[in-house]
Amino acid sequence: MANIMIRQNSAGGLVFYLPKRDLEADIRSIEFDTPEKWGGELKLENGGSYYVDPMPKPARLPISVRARRLGAAED
Amino acid sequence: MAALTREDTEALIAEVLEVYPDKAKKDRAKHLMINDKTLESSKKCITSNRKSLPGVMTMRGCAYAGSKGVVWGPIKDMISISHGPIGCGQYARAGRRNYYVGTTGVDAFCEMNFTSDFQEKDIVFGGDKKLAKLIEEIEMLFPLNKGISVQSECPIGLIGDDIEAVSKKAAAQIGKPVVPVRCEGFRGVSQSLGHHIANDSVRDWILSNRDGQAFETTPYDVAILGDYNIGGDAWASRILLEEMGLRVVAQWSGDGTLAEMENTPKVKLNLLHCYRSMNYISRHMEEKYGIPWLEYNFFGPTKIKESLRKIASFFDDKIKEGAERVIEKYTPMMDAVIAKYRPRLEGKKVMLYVGGLRPRHVVGAYEDLGMEVVGTGYEFAHNDDYDRTIKEMGDATLIYDDVTGYEFEEFVKAMKPDLIGSGIKEKYVFHKMGVPFRQLHSWDYSGPYHGVDGFAIFARDMDMTLNNPCWTKLTPPWVKKEAVAEKKAA
Ligand code: SF4
Numbered sequence: 001m002a003n004i005m006i007r008q009n010s011a012g013g014l015v016f017y018l019p020k021r022d023l024e025a026d027i028r029s030i031e032f033d034t035p036e037k038w039g040g041e042l043k044l045e046n047g048g049s050y051y052v053d054p055m056p057k058p059a060r061l062p063i064s065v066r067a068r069r070l071g072a073a074e075d
Numbered sequence: 076m077a078a079l080t081r082e083d084t085e086a087l088i089a090e091v092l093e094v095y096p097d098k099a100k101k102d103r104a105k106h107l108m109i110n111d112k113t114l115e116s117s118k119k120c121i122t123s124n125r126k127s128l129p130g131v132m133t134m135r136g137c138a139y140a141g142s143k144g145v146v147w148g149p150i151k152d153m154i155s156i157s158h159g160p161i162g163c164g165q166y167a168r169a170g171r172r173n174y175y176v177g178t179t180g181v182d183a184f185c186e187m188n189f190t191s192d193f194q195e196k197d198i199v200f201g202g203d204k205k206l207a208k209l210i211e212e213i214e215m216l217f218p219l220n221k222g223i224s225v226q227s228e229c230p231i232g233l234i235g236d237d238i239e240a241v242s243k244k245a246a247a248q249i250g251k252p253v254v255p256v257r258c259e260g261f262r263g264v265s266q267s268l269g270h271h272i273a274n275d276s277v278r279d280w281i282l283s284n285r286d287g288q289a290f291e292t293t294p295y296d297v298a299i300l301g302d303y304n305i306g307g308d309a310w311a312s313r314i315l316l317e318e319m320g321l322r323v324v325a326q327w328s329g330d331g332t333l334a335e336m337e338n339t340p341k342v343k344l345n346l347l348h349c350y351r352s353m354n355y356i357s358r359h360m361e362e363k364y365g366i367p368w369l370e371y372n373f374f375g376p377t378k379i380k381e382s383l384r385k386i387a388s389f390f391d392d393k394i395k396e397g398a399e400r401v402i403e404k405y406t407p408m409m410d411a412v413i414a415k416y417r418p419r420l421e422g423k424k425v426m427l428y429v430g431g432l433r434p435r436h437v438v439g440a441y442e443d444l445g446m447e448v449v450g451t452g453y454e455f456a457h458n459d460d461y462d463r464t465i466k467e468m469g470d471a472t473l474i475y476d477d478v479t480g481y482e483f484e485e486f487v488k489a490m491k492p493d494l495i496g497s498g499i500k501e502k503y504v505f506h507k508m509g510v511p512f513r514q515l516h517s518w519d520y521s522g523p524y525h526g527v528d529g530f531a532i533f534a535r536d537m538d539m540t541l542n543n544p545c546w547t548k549l550t551p552p553w554v555k556k557e558a559v560a561e562k563k564a565a
Contacts, residue, residue: 005358017358022124022271022457025116046118062362 002069004050006042007062014061016044033057041070079449079490081471084109088473091485099128106476110468117461123476124457126264132480134428134500135454137260139163141269143226145352146277147256149173149303149328150336151183152221154213157190158206158238159228163260164188172517174307175330182219189213198230203241210245210253221333222252224276232259252333254280265455265477266430267351274355277336282356285337295321295394296342297386300357300368301349301432304329306522311529312348312373318404319383319397321390327353340364344389346371348525351431351460370463373525374433374533375440376409405527413443416534419542421445423493426486428452428478428501429515435464437496437515440524444534449490452478480504494541509549511540 005017006027014027025048031040038057042050050067079087088107092100105122114120127133136144139157144167147155157164169186177183191197191205210223223245225238238255246253256276258269297316302309309329316323324342325335339345345357345368357368369389371382380402387398423446427434434451441448451468452475453460464474473486480501487495487510495505496515505512513519513536521536523529 005362007358007361019271019355019358022267022459024459024462046116060365062358064362 001066002050003064004052004067005062005064006052016042016050017062039065042067047071079471079473081109084471084473087486087489091482091489094481099131102128103131103479103482106478107482108474110465110470110472110474112465112468112470114465115462117458117465121458121461121474121476123453123461124264124267124455125477127477128479133454133477134480134498135264135477136266136269137229138258138262138266138269138272139226139228139260140167141266141352141455142256142258142273142276143167143269144171145266145303146270146273146328147224147226149175149185150331150333151175151177151185152219152332153224154184154187154189154217154220154222155224155226156206156209156213157188157228158202158225159191159193159230161188161190161192163228164190170517171303172305172520172522173329174304174310180217184217184220193228193230198234201234201236202231203236203238206236206238206241207245210241210249214249220251222254222281223249224254224256226256227259229260232257232261252280252284267455267457270352270431271355274353274359277356278359281333281336282340282360286340290338290341292341293322294343295390296324297321297344297346298325298327298335298339298342299323300327300345300347301351301353302326302329302525303349305516306518306524308523308525308529311523311526314528315373315379315383315401315405315526316346316386319387319401320394321386321397327356340366342366344369344386346386348373348436349432350463351456372436372439373529374437375443375530376406376413376527377443378436378439379405379409379527379530408527409530412531412534416538417445419538420534422447423541424449424490425494425496426450426490426492427495427515428454428475428483428497430454430498431456431460433496433515435460435467437524438467440530440533441537443530444537446494446537449473449492450475450486452476484508494537509546511543511546513537513540
């Protein structure tokens with residue numbers, strides 16, 4: 001598990017940020033994106049993917065959440 | 076020499092790497108790339124933020140340098156104690172030329188070196204008592220300090236001193252913030268982790284100090300983050316922002332104060348100049364206080380105009396008009412600078428190797444002067460920096476991460492730039508090789524280089540260095556004569 005931050009970029013897309021490794025990557029897709037259920041698997045543009053426990057859609061971004069690494073793009 | 080093609084550059088990299096043993100060669104190859112503007116992410120082409128290879132000459136610093144030297148040091152009314160042996164602080168003292176207004180030793184302390192001066196007995200018996208006494212002494216001798224930060228040097232972590240406990244106790248005693256910073260030099264691979272640690276300690280010990288307290292705000296409050304006022308940089312930036320109608324509440328951290336930092340959570344927009352060293356705190360403020368942040372670039376007219384408009388887009392029409400007014404007012408000044416220096420600098424090639432933001436930020440300023448940046452690189456960048464660099468640099472230019480002394484020299488020999496911009500450790504090597512050189516960390520005792528005023532000085536300095544007559548006088552006359560005689564004989 002790692003602490004990650006999800007924020008919105010100026011174009012409106014979601015950006016993934018892993019402070020521990022200074023890894024910043026656009027989020028290609030998010031598994032659940034409805035007001036009641038938000039999160040699930042995040043596919044990153046660098047090829048990696050992370051899992052965030054689904055939760056109600058946050059009222060405001062950025063938000064720090066715990067995430068599990070599914071597939072690594074990092075070495 | 077004509078610009079290198081992609082194949083030439085590839086061949087050059089291969090040739091330079093040839094001397095390394097296999098393992099080192101493989102590792103270093105990952106840190107060198109040839110730019111391709113179409114790339115979205117640098118990930119596949121360049122590896123960064125890795126431990127330097129043993130045996131090579133690297134230009135990096137340590138985490139303590141990143142925290143004390145860069146982030147904490149310039150806060151003028153706080154005293155940063157270099158906790159540990161005396162050398163770390165003394166040899167780095169005032170080296171970054173963070174200008175400030177104040178009376179040194181009375182209400183401002185940046186240029187002074189405060190240290191616990193560890194001796195053998197402190198290593199053996201621990202230095203906590205000494206630290207407590209030191210804080211007491213500081214409070215007695217410099218009562219106008221607004222707070223103290225304890226910057227750990229290597230031994231503190233090694234011997235396991237509890238600086239947090241000492242700091243907490245001392246803070247209660249003197250009634251001012253005392254911030255323990257765990258930035259021992261051995262942490263991380265470069266000064267970069269020191270920036271991160273420093274940001275985290277600001278977050279934990281300073282940022283929320285004034286939450287809930289009344290503060291008279293305006294809709295136009297901004298803070299300048301990641302400008303260390305080297306040679307007056309932040310001042311040259313600040314006047315532009317103020318002229319367009321914004322109120323600059325805080326400067327982080329060049330010429331900044333503790334109160335400014337504590338008030339920063341109340342601003343409307345954080346303006347981030349050095350992304351590398353302060354993105355952490357910007358992200359934190361965005362999440363906790365909902366303050367958006369924006370990377371801007373005040374090097375050279377093109378980028379200044381672009382940035383002013385980008386900043387204005389966050390505000391109402393009054394500021395947008397203000398930005399246009401500022402641009403209109405200063406354009407003739409900047410054009411005059413270009414008219415004067417561009418003919419003298421046009422077509423010259425530059426190679427850069429600097430720290431946090433300059434390898435990409437100054438590219439625009441050189442281009443405004445008609446110069447071309449053919450190679451660039453960072454000492455301690457991460458991949459997000461290279462993502463941003465790819466877009467700034469021309470195609471097929473060389474990008475090097477944590478370049479070694481040997482590689483840099485070889486690249487320069489092959490690419491023959493007309494000017495190199497790098498740090499003090501590289502300076503004299505290249506002077507001896509006869510290549511014009513400008514120190515781009517502390518502006519070679521000049522500056523400011525940010526903003527409109529800075530651009531005029533930047534252009535003058537580049538011209539002064541590049542077109543200095545000394546570069547034609549490097550061969551002594553007797554050697555020259557011999558060459559002439561030989562030619563005659565032949
Ligand atoms: S690496 Fe350690 S000993 Fe060296 S300057 Fe940094 S803190 Fe001091």
